[in-house]
Amino acid sequence: MSVVEQPALRVVGRELVRHDAVEKVTGRTRYAADVEQPRRLHAALRRSDVAHGRLRRVDVTPALAVPGVVGAYTAADVPNNVLWAPVPGQLPGTGAERSRANMLAEDVVRFDGEPIALVAAETEDAAAAGVEAVVVEIDPLPVLDDPLRSLDEDVPVLHEGGNLLASWEFEEGDVDAALVGAAAVVDRTHRCQAVDHAYLETEAGTAWIDADGVVVVRASTQVVEHHRTLARFLGVEDNRVRVIAPYVGGGFGGKEDLTVEPYLAFVAHRTRRPVRMTWSRQESLRARAKRHPAVMHYVTAADAGGRLVAQDIDLVLDGGAYAQLSAAVLLWSAMSSMGPYRCANVRVRARVVYTNNTPSSAMRGFGAQQVAFAYENQMDALAAALGIDPLALRRRNFIEAGDTLATGQVIPTHVALPELTAAVEERLGELPQPSGPARKVGRGYACNLQSYGFNVWMGDWSSAWVGLEADGGLTIRIGVPDIGAGQASSLVQIAAEVVGVEPERIVIHIGDSTLTPLTGRTSSSRQLYMSGNAVLEAAERLADDLRGVAAMVLEVDADAVELAAGEARAGEDALPLAAAYAACIARSVPVQQLATFHAPTGPRWEARPDWRGRIVPDFAYSCHGVEVEVDTETGRVQILRYVAAHDVGRAINPQSVRGQIEGGATMGIGQALYERVVFEDARNVTRKLANYLVPTAVEAPEIETIVLESGEGLGPFHSRGVGEPPVSPPAPAIAAALRDATGATFTATPFAPERVLATLAAHGVGR
Amino acid sequence: MAAELELGFELNGTAVRCGAEPHWTLLRVLRDGIGQTDVKYGCGEGVCGACTVLLDGTAVSSCLLFAPQVAGRRVETVAGLGSPEEMHPLQREFVERGGVQCGFCTPGMVLGGLEAVALDLCGSPEEIRHSLSGNICRCTGYRGIVESVAAYASLPPTDRG
Numbered sequence: 001m002s003v004v005e006q007p008a009l010r011v012v013g014r015e016l017v018r019h020d021a022v023e024k025v026t027g028r029t030r031y032a033a034d035v036e037q038p039r040r041l042h043a044a045l046r047r048s049d050v051a052h053g054r055l056r057r058v059d060v061t062p063a064l065a066v067p068g069v070v071g072a073y074t075a076a077d078v079p080n081n082v083l084w085a086p087v088p089g090q091l092p093g094t095g096a097e098r099s100r101a102n103m104l105a106e107d108v109v110r111f112d113g114e115p116i117a118l119v120a121a122e123t124e125d126a127a128a129a130g131v132e133a134v135v136v137e138i139d140p141l142p143v144l145d146d147p148l149r150s151l152d153e154d155v156p157v158l159h160e161g162g163n164l165l166a167s168w169e170f171e172e173g174d175v176d177a178a179l180v181g182a183a184a185v186v187d188r189t190h191r192c193q194a195v196d197h198a199y200l201e202t203e204a205g206t207a208w209i210d211a212d213g214v215v216v217v218r219a220s221t222q223v224v225e226h227h228r229t230l231a232r233f234l235g236v237e238d239n240r241v242r243v244i245a246p247y248v249g250g251g252f253g254g255k256e257d258l259t260v261e262p263y264l265a266f267v268a269h270r271t272r273r274p275v276r277m278t279w280s281r282q283e284s285l286r287a288r289a290k291r292h293p294a295v296m297h298y299v300t301a302a303d304a305g306g307r308l309v310a311q312d313i314d315l316v317l318d319g320g321a322y323a324q325l326s327a328a329v330l331l332w333s334a335m336s337s338m339g340p341y342r343c344a345n346v347r348v349r350a351r352v353v354y355t356n357n358t359p360s361s362a363m364r365g366f367g368a369q370q371v372a373f374a375y376e377n378q379m380d381a382l383a384a385a386l387g388i389d390p391l392a393l394r395r396r397n398f399i400e401a402g403d404t405l406a407t408g409q410v411i412p413t414h415v416a417l418p419e420l421t422a423a424v425e426e427r428l429g430e431l432p433q434p435s436g437p438a439r440k441v442g443r444g445y446a447c448n449l450q451s452y453g454f455n456v457w458m459g460d461w462s463s464a465w466v467g468l469e470a471d472g473g474l475t476i477r478i479g480v481p482d483i484g485a486g487q488a489s490s491l492v493q494i495a496a497e498v499v500g501v502e503p504e505r506i507v508i509h510i511g512d513s514t515l516t517p518l519t520g521r522t523s524s525s526r527q528l529y530m531s532g533n534a535v536l537e538a539a540e541r542l543a544d545d546l547r548g549v550a551a552m553v554l555e556v557d558a559d560a561v562e563l564a565a566g567e568a569r570a571g572e573d574a575l576p577l578a579a580a581y582a583a584c585i586a587r588s589v590p591v592q593q594l595a596t597f598h599a600p601t602g603p604r605w606e607a608r609p610d611w612r613g614r615i616v617p618d619f620a621y622s623c624h625g626v627e628v629e630v631d632t633e634t635g636r637v638q639i640l641r642y643v644a645a646h647d648v649g650r651a652i653n654p655q656s657v658r659g660q661i662e663g664g665a666t667m668g669i670g671q672a673l674y675e676r677v678v679f680e681d682a683r684n685v686t687r688k689l690a691n692y693l694v695p696t697a698v699e700a701p702e703i704e705t706i707v708l709e710s711g712e713g714l715g716p717f718h719s720r721g722v723g724e725p726p727v728s729p730p731a732p733a734i735a736a737a738l739r740d741a742t743g744a745t746f747t748a749t750p751f752a753p754e755r756v757l758a759t760l761a762a763h764g765v766g767r
Numbered sequence: 768m769a770a771e772l773e774l775g776f777e778l779n780g781t782a783v784r785c786g787a788e789p790h791w792t793l794l795r796v797l798r799d800g801i802g803q804t805d806v807k808y809g810c811g812e813g814v815c816g817a818c819t820v821l822l823d824g825t826a827v828s829s830c831l832l833f834a835p836q837v838a839g840r841r842v843e844t845v846a847g848l849g850s851p852e853e854m855h856p857l858q859r860e861f862v863e864r865g866g867v868q869c870g871f872c873t874p875g876m877v878l879g880g881l882e883a884v885a886l887d888l889c890g891s892p893e894e895i896r897h898s899l900s901g902n903i904c905r906c907t908g909y910r911g912i913v914e915s916v917a918a919y920a921s922l923p924p925t926d927r928g
Contacts (some may be wrong), residue, residue, distance in 0.1 A: 017862055017863060018862075018867070020867075020870065021861070021862045021867040021870070022851045022854070022862055023851060023870075024851055024867050024869075024870025025845070025854065025858045025861045025862050025866075025873050025874075025877060026845065026848075026850055026851050026854060026858060026868070026871050027804075027805025027806075027844065027845040027846035027874050028805070028846070028851065029870055030804065031797075031804075031807075031871065032807070033804075034804035036802060124795075124799070125788070195904055197905075198903075198905055199869070199871070199905050200807070200809045200815060200817050200869070200871040200872045200903065200904070200905055201809070201811070201869070201871040202808070247869070247870065248869065249807075249869045249870070249871030250869045250871060250906060252905075252907050280811060281809065281810040281812065281815075282811070307807065412822065414868050435898055482871065484868040484869025484870065484871075484906050485868065485906075486868070639832060655865045656865075658806050658865065659792070659865050659868050659906070659907055659908075659911065662907060662908030662910050663905070663906045663907050663908045663910075665908065666907075666908035666909070667905070688776075688814075689809075689810040689812055689814040689815055690812055690814050694903050694905060695903075696896075696899070696900040696902075696903060696909075697895070697896040697897075697899045697900055697902075697904075697909040697912065697913060698897055698900045700896075700908055700909045702892075702910060703908050703910065742877075760873075
């Protein structure tokens with residue numbers, strides 16, 4: 001379905017086979033841990049076994065005595081072990097105002113699993129023995145594990161300046177007055193748990209010193225621009241470190257922060273030898289950053305006609321032990337917390353705090369996911385309170401293009417939620433009967449908005465290089481890391497469309513901070529938007545030159561020349577692109593183009609509650625509908641049908657788009673029903689994949705996707721980002737379906753059997 | 768440092784010999800001893816299926832087998848099935864039906880699917896899903912994978928490679 005007619009295209013919009021898929025399915029792709037080098041060392045980390053404590057003694061001498069150990073290092077060995085960064089978004093006089101990142105703990109450990117010492121050895125076994133031999137003595141300190149207590153007087157202060165990591169606040173209208181006159185008020189607290197990204201490829205990489213003395217780190221990462229941070233740790237200039245991102249075995253935000261890279265860079269720099277580090281699955285589960293646990297108190301009010309009159313929102317996110325990307329995640333939570341709904345009276349108070357739990361940071365949805373659970377739960381409860389159909393209530397409140405949110409953000413493009421909700425409703429049809437007497441069936445819907453692109457004051461840009469080869473093939477150079485969503489192959493498709501080279505004749509070089517034009521991180525659903533526009537512009541410039549030269553050769557107007565199927569054609573006459581290349585060279589016309597796409601920019605958010613303005617370029621919208629059956633005796637929830645409708649603007653590769661929607665919805669379902677990282681006194685006890693329940697093919701339902709092409713996005717060919725949007729609606733949609741089935745209200749994820757039974761019992765349902 | 772074991776087995780149709788320590792897993796022998804990097808480390812617990820190989824035709828988690836257990840036996844990995852130029856029919860289905868995204872689960876998933884079809888455990892989409900439940904994919908949502916295996920299972924046995 002589509003909102004506006006779009007021109008038919010030659011390559012864009014086709015379900016082309018992804019070039020990387022062929023390499024991957026035959027086992028040829030060299031992931032981060034798949035390259036070997038002579039005299040390579042193996043590096044491993046000694047981690048803290050306590051969640052909070054003062055380091056009394058760290059002695060690496062016994063490790064150095066282990067046969068095969070080449071080096072053993074502590075914080076004192078790292079040139080710049082501690083890096084500080086300003087924390088954006090805080091109100092004046094509050095919070096720590098700057099954040100700390102350290103390679104290895106010094107003086108204090110703040111979470112269980114924090115790296116304390118680094119060992120480099122000739123073999124994996126020697127490295128493991130060396131790690132064991134390091135002597136670590138820690139005086140335990142009281143732990144802080146409850147984010148709701150982080151700002152109390154009597155708790156440990158984890159960072160200088162206090163436990164408030166960041167805050168965002170804004171208020172529009174008069175919330176208190178609006179609540180007084182409302183026909184229905186829903187006052188609830190919603191909770192989301194910590195979850196792990198659980199990509200199949202754990203954190204891994206190699207590093208070496210190249211011929212120019214540059215430190216090269218080839219690692220599984222979403223960000224090659226980390227070369228700058230690595231340079232700071234090492235105390236060298238930025239251009240002395242190079243980061244290469246090979247094809248990544250899944251990212252989902254978990255490889256946006258540094259993981260293995262600093263340790264690899266340090267060992268290579270220090271020993272001048274190649275080195276590899278691979279985090280075990282158990283290390284990855286224990287110590288790498290999680291999704292922010294969130295406690296979200298909402299008071300939402302509507303008039304008798306079902307129009308929202310007030311949203312009073314208080315968010316507390318658990319940032320864990322270090323800041324990482326928490327301040328930005330909180331901004332995404334805060335700006336998305338009102339949902340895709342109009343409301344004149346809004347008050348948002350959002351805070352992220354330090355605890356001794358595993359650090360929290362980027363995860364698909366980036367803070368906009370948790371609030372979707374809260375605002376959609378609220379909409380459902382309001383609908384019930386007013387006796388209005390849940391979708392009808394939403395339709396009375398959807399934002400539209402041109403609306404201004406309480407943040408001051410203007411909605412720049414079409415909001416297709418009316419079309420999306422209608423499509424899902426129509427697809428679902430009749431609700432089936434329960435399969436047994438103790439079972440109940442129900443249906444639920446959820447909508448969401450998710451920005452794509454960075455915030456506008458970051459001055460976001462992305463560059464791409466496109467060059468024609470003498471034989472008529474095409475080469476693309478672009479710094480984008482491909483984390484599995486088809487980032488590279490979509491860019492090939494765009495270039496093929498514009499330059500008229502067949503996709504099989506295009507080679508794309510990606511993910512190198514030194515040799516490919518930089519594009520910024522693969523995060524925020526931004527790569528198709530940003531890098532796609534950069535490739536589009538470079539390809540269009542090249543195509544303009546090719547058409548101009550071909551026109552001279554063919555003696556026609558440039559407008560008459562069409563680039564397709566490897567040739568420049570004007571009516572019956574055609575010039576193969578190899579000949580066009582020669583003609584360009586003969587006329588000193590460039591056959592390569594470097595283009596930079598700049599996202600819209602705007603003034604920086606000021607740390608005062610009355611600041612208003614644009615925060616992000618645009619949003620993507622979706623609606624999911626689900627039918628569930630719940631067994632009131634066992635608490636088991638089964639998904640009977642699942643429909644996901646998304647406005648993607650335009651599908652560059654429909655297969656990749658569908659893959660993102662199916663995979664994102666499945667991940668969201670896993671987080672809604674099964675997945676949780678469990679902390680006991682701030683110790684992360686979810687240390688085995690066997691204890692972390694990722695959906696298998698049995699649990700994952702068939703996702704019925706509906707792709708709407710509104711032609712309204714800001715990306716190439718009017719596309720929108722689609723990586724993150726599908727992960728948010730599953731939890732609130734399933735909660736709504738459970739309420740529809742049982743009458744019980746589910747305000748905390750995951751809806752695991754014991755919680756379902758407890759919730760049903762509290763509502764007097766079932767036994 | 769000489770390895771304690773001199774291990775011999777058949778890998779993708781070729782006899783190989785490799786030094787190994789007795790506590791090494793087959794996964795480690797394949798990846799670090801031989802350089803067979805199409806076999807992936809995913810968890811080391813036998814949960815995710817990324818390290819799946821065929822041992823005498825049976826799909827096993829190579830992270831759960833010790834090196835001495837494979838002496839003299841036949842090991843097949845996804846790279847032995849086909850090449851980019853000449854893909855195995857099941858590999859081709861994965862590529863064409865969106866069964867591959869990040870690709871890290873793919874080698875194990877293809878071998879798991881191959882065994883499921885060989886054992887005739889692919890009669891319905893539900894049966895395929897159960898047959899593949901030892902292989903985790905975090906990217907796709909499984910639809911493309913299940914359809915790939917179903918399409919391959921529906922081929923006449925003579926066309927299954």
